Amino acid sequence: MRAVFDGFWSGYVQPLLQRPVRVQMAALCYRTMDAKKQILLITSRDTGRWIIPKGWPISGKTSCETALQEAWEEAGVKSGSSETEAIGSYTYEKRFDNGLSATVETTVYPVAVETLSDSFPEADERNRKWVSPKEAANLVAEPELKKLLEDFD
Template structure:
């Protein structure tokens, strides 16, 4: 589950990008489904833990999905399909669980699309 978090500005929509913990590349908040939570709730939980999103309106259905390869702690690689939910951010906090492990930046959606590796995620960002 992933949360494509955005805010509307005078010049268009900015998305909230974060760095991955391992490689430091730019990604959107994402993670595994959380027991007891549906897709949007799981995506919002990841957005809180990884990016400090404290309040957001999220779509009930995914906008799309993208594939990537997850490198596990034991060195194995696992292909993953991630559903992307669109979240309009109302409030973020500076103190959140992974604030000392990641950078976060608001940027235009087109710029974000140019930074991510996954073609399907690039397409979702460009459609925003």
């Protein structure tokens, strides 16, 4: 009887109760200074932790176009170029204003920054700074993002 219950639970009930993974697109903004790459990190609006620009899919935009849009809105990347191929992804737990959370799969696109603006939509809500890939990896919290940053160097 227990085996039947376990099979029913794991095969039918548990998958129905699990929330689907949500997806976001992120911009790994970088520049080269003195033949060394630097990564642009920004602070999150809620906790102030260091992150890279990211956001939900935007209707009518490709994933890499969405990443570029987020780079503008959250970090002030006025002009930059993005690869159409992602360099990887990472997961994190997104906490919503209502107290609930969800796992988010975030696809990361490299963005070569050409021009930064000091006036951008979220300028008053975030800080930003340029750091080495190694320092960026030490500053972010998500283990899979740390690995992407370490490998980006």
